[in-house]
Amino acid sequence: MLNKILIANRGEIACRVAATARRMGIATVAVYSDADARAKHVQACDESVRLGPAPAKESYLCGDKIIAAALATGAQGIHPGYGFLSENAGFAQACADAGLVFIGPPASAIHAMGSKSAAKALMEKAAVPLVPGYHGERQESDFLRGEADRIGYPVLLKASAGGGGKGMRVVERSEDFEAALASCKREAISSFGDDRVLVEKYLTRPRHIEIQVFADTHGNCVYLFERDCSVQRRHQKVLEEAPAPGMSAERRAAMGEAAVAAARAVGYVGAGTVEFIANQDGSFYFMEMNTRLQVEHPVTEMITGQDLVEWQLRVASGEALPLRQDALRIAGHAIEARIYAENPEKGFLPSIGTLARMRTASAVEFRLNEAGASQAAAVRIDSGVREGDAISPFYDPMIAKLIVWGANRDAALRNMARALAQYQIVGLATNIGFLQRLVTGAAFSQAELDTGLIERHHDALFPAPAAPPMEILAFAAAAVLTEESTAGNSADPWSSTHGWRMNGKLLRTLEFADDAGASTLQMEYAGNGSGCTLSSGAQSHALRIESVRDGAFSITLDGRLLRADVVREGDWLHVFDGRAQRSLRHVDPMAHAGHSEAEGGRLTAPMPGKIVAVLAQKGSSVGKGAPLLIMEAMKMEHTIAAPADGTVEDLLYAVGDQVAEGAQLLEFKAA
Template identity: 45%
Template sequence: MFKRILIANRGEIACRVIHTAHAMGIQCVAVYSEADRHSRHVQLADQAVFIGPAPSRDSYLNQQAILNAALQTGAEAIHPGYGFLAENAEFTAACAQAGIQFIGPPANAIRLMGSKQQAKQLMEQAGVPVMPGYHQAAQQQDMLLKATKQIGFPVLLKAAAGGGGKGMRVITTEKEFASAYQSAKREAKASFGDDTLIVEKYLAEARHVEIQVFCDSQGNGVYLFERDCSIQRRHQKIIEEAPAPGLSQLLRQQMGQAALAAAQAIDYVGAGTVEFLLAPDGQFYFMEMNTRLQVEHPVTEMITSTDLVAWQLMVACGEPLPVTQNELAIDGHAIEVRLYAEDPQNDFLPATGPLLHLQWPKPQSYLRIEHGLTQGDVIGVHYDPMLAKLVTWGETRQQAIQRMQQALTHTTLLGLTHNRAFLLAVLNSTWFAEGQYHTHLLSQQLPALLKSNNQKLQQALVVATLSQLVPEEYSQAPTGFRNPWSSQQPWRCNYQPETTIHWLTAQQPISVHVKWLSEDKWELTIVAEKYNCQAKRQQHQLTAELNQLMVSATVENTDKQCWLHIEQQDWCFEFPPRLLNHPTAASPHDQALVAPMPGSVVSVLVTTGQQVEQGQPLMVLEAMKMEHTIHAPSAGSVDAIYFKVGDLVSEGTDLLALHVEEASQSKEPANV
């Protein structure tokens, strides 16, 4: 067995590999960028090596820097995690040339499955069902459009070299093709260094079911059953479960055997995942094979009582698989959710900011929390928006869901916007409880899932206001007498003080009228709704009684914001005014288009003075590996462009000034 390995990754997967490696007595070397200097994976490792600036192309994708770090520290092998260099055949070959074992499949297997074009051709030869599509070498726009018309709309345009929703576009009409083609090629090039595209028939109501396979160098192979990954947004998985709801034993066996045949057709070694689309009629189609460990591998481990990272290490050392197919069985049910730094109420755009307060649920035998976070970390724009994964196991699917609901309710991340409440809304839905879903259903259910609750909003505003009125700690004399001159509470002799506290919520101003009644009691009024309140606070925990309803909240105040965690939801209220980086347009016929999220400018599609049509693409931003296009809200001319390609922008920053002929328009976030 290895004595020391290097982990060529960051965040939760680096921490996950370190956990198993340490349990096996293996020392771990971490690598880190400038942005990750104080990250958790660096703290957990036995050694850590700096490899470059924050952008991944200058650090985690820098093959030579990682190889040098392995050689410098005497690492015998490199575990790539997932993403970055995990499916890079050239890096695998470079490891072999340097005398370092790559913990993963051989370079040729990665190369064969790394191209979706070649993979589908191989699967057709191996007798694995393949989705109708275009997988040829010619990449001219007119060639792909011709193939698309032959296949028939809707189609899915996909990056041949990647996954995770990057470089992927659903196209429903010919009019959408040109823009989607350019955008997909650009994103594919940025994410994978290869802009080759393929076209597939798009099945709107199919399920995404994948099979975990594992092969050793002695020719042995097993499949560890399936995972259902159909709860997706923009083709990125957010909830996965194993086994798949409603799958018959016969279909499970057929898909497992097909997946194993796919792996054996390329002499695969190590952990891999064969992904299928499962149509409503029970027919399944090969999509792709991921030649690495998957983000969602913990649900498989939970139902099979295995450690796939330990298997990876053993197989990389030349050892055989520890079990045969007959020894594998499904025990119970497991669910994984992905916590993302994103704003569900703002089209799920990426979010950045500091982790002011971080608290996980109490440890339980049925709960896994995989993360690379430390309180005080700053989440930036350079890496994937996934913050953490929570995984629960239950004897039944219902028990696993209930345990996940409880775990999420007791998870607190304050300081940046995330999708915790949205995940709870999905788990609480009837259709999820019944297991009746497909890859397109989530987008159909978004209005109901994102529906706001005005009563809860008002309660949260009351708690936020109380957090400004109640000091974190105060002392009283033994007799209970409180000295008014040293009090931090509102106080005036023979007078009942009143004041108004102003907030911004979703950029809309709202005021709370405050009347102090006595000691720790207030009357608060929001839009004619009165709340008689009592409150006590101990550091970050505030307990309040609102009209005889007891509410407990975690509170973090900054000089600009108040962050709250109350039961199943988190809130952020701002103190007005909110300042922008550029002055607003001077003329009533000028409109400033502002960045809807922090990110970097990857393309400027217009020039100053250019006439543009309504809906025309103007600028493309990239944040956390996802592209967002800024469109013209109306026809006009470009008065000014404030940024160039490569510049970093903050949310709310003016990007362009557009002169329009229409009447005065208010300043709003740019259309995406």
Template identity: 50%
Template sequence: MINKLLIANRGEIACRIIRSARKLGISTVAVYSDADANALHVSMADEAVHIGPAPSKESYLKGEVILQHAKTLNVDAIHPGYGFLSENAGFARACAEAGIIFVGPPEQAIAAMGSKSAAKSIMQDAGVPLVPGYHGDDQNPATLKQHADDMGYPVLLKAAAGGGGKGMRQVWSESDFDDALNAAKREAMASFSDDIMLVEKYLTSPRHVEIQVFCDTQGNGVYLFERDCSVQRRHQKIIEEAPAPGMSESLRQQMGEAALKAAHAINYVGAGTVEFLLDADGSFYFMEMNTRLQVEHPVTEKITGEDLVEWQLSVADGQPLPKQQSELTLNGHAFEARLYAEDPQHDFLPATGTLKLLRPPQESEHVRVDTGVVQGDEVSVYYDPMIAKLVVWDTNRERALQRLLTALREYHVAGVTTNLPFLYNVAAHPAFRQAELVTTFIETHHDSLFNQPGQKDESLLPAAALLVMLTQHQHEAPSGSVSSPWDLPLAWRANHQLKQQLELVINQQTYQVSIVHTGTTTKPNQWQLQYNDRQFALAGHCDKHALHAHIDGYQQRIGFSQDHTHYTLFSTDGTVDMHYVAPDLGETEDASLHSDFAAPMNGTVVDTMVSAGDQVKKGTTLLVMEAMKMEHAIKAPADGVVTEFFFAAGDLVDGGAQLLEFKADE
């Protein structure tokens, strides 16, 4: 019987597991690195133990260190969560040898699915349909390219040991193959210490539909319906939903039975996910099997009413499955939106910083927030930049989607660039509302998904100007009403109208406005705003993180956060970023000469792709960086010459550091 559980993970999944263990009366042990000493999962657990420095390879991936602590603390079982050691067959074996329950499948099942190429061979033998491709042992680049040429482009390169979009590249033409292969192999080696690749035919308009399966040690197996995970960036999911829209009962049963066939083929035990590509004609193809709990498991929990972590612990303890297939019911619809610290406007580049404001929506039977951070925490370069998972449920897809939109508007985060506005744009998009889901959804609707300057930002301009006046130029009077103009902390001059020019940057679009103070000693917070040919009467006040704006008789409450001259506004239309440009007194240095070639964040230089002195064309990759296990290419903004590189392959680079010097052709 499991009495004490060690969670070999961090962040929101560690917190999630602790909550279920606590419901079952199981005491918990957390592990933490130097970076996580004050993390939420550490404070939630009954015990916690330090396992090493911040880099995951020196802490959360140190299976032998974690296992030794488990022995010392008399732990009965270890739950690996997802990522890190969750699909490490060697760690599962070491747990078994130490007499400690591994909350997951047996070593052999992990090993069987650990290689995508080997997994496809097993599935082929089991009669599970496969995407056409090459999964052989011959890794000669010429062999891989020949198979790609024979299949016809586009093709997909995938790391055999991969997951989460790492070591994966789409190749659209023969001329792009070599560069894509090299990049995929580098990323795979950095992420998995394995650069074996497979080549598959790339389906241009499929859906990504996965089946949640569960098996016990008595040979029983069930599928807990499906999830649609088609909306992805960098081959990583950002919005998932269950059940999959438009899924017929017949197709659901076919896919569910195929998933169970895959699980039984490797004598699976525990929670697993079989991922399929679903084509428009209803045909589906096995992609891979994840031998662990999935990030998106909460949507399955919401539509079934089951706690999958409780199921995991029960099965790991040798108990039969809590329910048989006929006892499982599907109720309503659920969405999960993954809130990341990242910049969608710059190719979803991961972001770091301090969470200066973190106010999630109110949780209820309809809204659930899984997170591992609190306000004031640091989003570091060492781990996945996920902040939280926002999960909503209602009786049907339309109502659940409205819940999602409302919850996204109510989620306030500042201090770190996030994908909140982008998530809102996706959920509000007409194609998403109509469930026109494909894995290329973001690429297909790129122009309408990304905030285009001026589309809806001008409507916030009066409120933004009012906010600046209230926070930058005016403070509350020390006591009571103001009895004299000398008590007004405004930049006024005798016999002159209080008028000034404001420069505001909203979602990267610059606006110039004129503003005149029209207030009195008793009602100081009033202004007249002029923008182009329009005028607005402004009044209002701020309390904590809310602006109460009165604009031409229209009243609106807008949430906001402030960091000096930078603001984030949370309106009924979503989230926007705003920057107040302080008057230039000639003391600022022009940094534009260097901004194109600054390191986007802390990371490592993977390689320089050209030599100093080379003449290059616009779009040529000059240097490749790796950060947060993802590669980022620094490209030439124009035709020109690289005059100097300041870093070489293998060098560690601080965010903002100048990487190279480039001279554009005149």
């Protein structure tokens, strides 16, 4: 057994690997960039080594530095996690050449499956069904467009060396092919250093089902069942679950055996995932093989009771697989939700900032008894950040993976909804509200799954902003009143903020705003300062603040006792009532007197990034929605479009320039 390993990754997967290694008595070495010097994964390991500056290409992608760190610290093996160098055949071979164990498949297997084109050719020889497409080496633009025309639209462009949804574009029409190909190649070369692409027929309403495989050096290979990863945005997974709903035993065996055959065909060792695209009628096609541990591996662990990282470490140490195929069983149902720093309402635009507050669901231990049935409904949280940490523009904006288990799918759904409701995050935008609507929505609840679910149910998942209910407004008002009360001098009635007046009652107006617009409350203080009456329109409500402790409010509203946490962030009040979060801006006319928020003629960077394409010229007239330039940030391309018909008066940045969040990118004059 290995006694010391280096974890060549960061974030939650580095913490995840370190936890299993610690349980097994294996010492760990972390590596970090300057942006991660105080990161959670650094503290989770026994020792750590600095790699370099924040950009991944100067730190986590520097294989020579990582190998040198392993040798210098006496590590015997390197666990690559996922992403970064995990599927880099050259790095795997360099580890072997340095006398280090690469805790993953051999370089030959990575090489065989690393090119989507080569992998599909290999699978074709093995008689594995393939989606119609072009997987060859020719990359001329005209040729690829001709292949797309032959296959028939819509087609999917995919980076040959890609993964994680990077370098993928759906093309609906022949005339859109050139622009999509150029964008796909730019993203592919940036993410993988390889701009080769393949072209495939884009199936309508397909499901994304993947099989977890595991092989050892003794000739054993098993499949640990399937995961359904159909719910995606921008070709990146949002929810994953195991087992796949509606999967028959016969289909599971067929897909599992096909996955094992694929692994054996390349002499696979360790953990891997064979991904299939499946039609609603049950037919399936090989899509690709990920030669690493997957982000969604916890759902497989939850239904099998197996620690896949432990399996990796044992196989890498030369041991045989812990279990044979006939000993593996499925128990219950597990669902994973990826909690991201992003704004779903703005096209899932990544968000950066500091986690000023992060409260999570309470983890509940998961274990299997001898009969294979769970003894507890599990809640598991895999995260690489803590309250006070920053989500930077340099890496994937994942905050955590929330994984739940239930005796069946309905129980797992209830556990997921409950766990999401317990999250409290302040400091940046998150997708938690979107996940709540997704998990409780009719389509996902009823397992009507396919990769277009989010787009197809867009209106239900992205409802128009609605005015906040009176309960939320009451908590916001209570927070404002409490702050004012705390600031006042209660011993002096003339400086009291409790609303006391010598003659009559105090009337005042409170205004709050959010995406739904402004909400105005007329407030009348009780004469003794014990409460107030809130009026909205023709309705009046009696409010009394019962208790406040560290932002936890208990109020009585019209005789009902209610509880919620309220967190202030500048002008914003974030209300968490145990069901959802609602953020309201307290509009204080005195605090913002003389300030105007209108800034005409500006188009600004939504986050730090790099300009990769300028599509407009100075002085050109453009229509509303016309693409003006393209930024690359957080591994994705973002198109800056014209907000209205108008003229581009000046371009302030060129291709290759780095820009800060909020930087004005160009001068634009609306028509």
